[in-house]
Amino acid sequence: MKRVNIFYGGRQYSLSDREIGELQAEIAAGIASAQPAWLEVNVGEGRYQPAHLLLTPGVDLVLVPIEGE
Template identity: 55%
Template sequence: MKRINIIYGGETYSIGDRELDDVLADIASGLASTEPQWLSVNYGEGVPRKALLLLTAGVDIAVIPVPGFDEDADQVSDEPPPPRAR
């Protein structure tokens, strides 16, 4: 896995050098916990800065895996890209 993009509260963050299943398990654990739990992510382009996201019910969070160059090389889609949002 090259990286995992996280969209949290409408902002984009990323996580590198972690497996998708581990990140999903951390998120599920954080949401199930009665104590505040934080997800460590990167924020920014170029030289990313460390950021912490509070895992809590009611906050929109999306997890988007970004495969490395050779991970999905044999998979090609003929589907056109979705239209741009307005």
């Protein structure tokens, strides 16, 4: 998989070289955790600029897999 676009709080973020199932499992574990969990992502699609998204129950989060060419 080339990239996963992530929509969180009305903004777009991305992750490269991640499998969608692996990412879904990481997010589910973070939400189920008793401790705050953060997902490190890239802001947009260009040069890596890290952002940390707080994973909580009820968070508006969408994953869109982008296949490689």
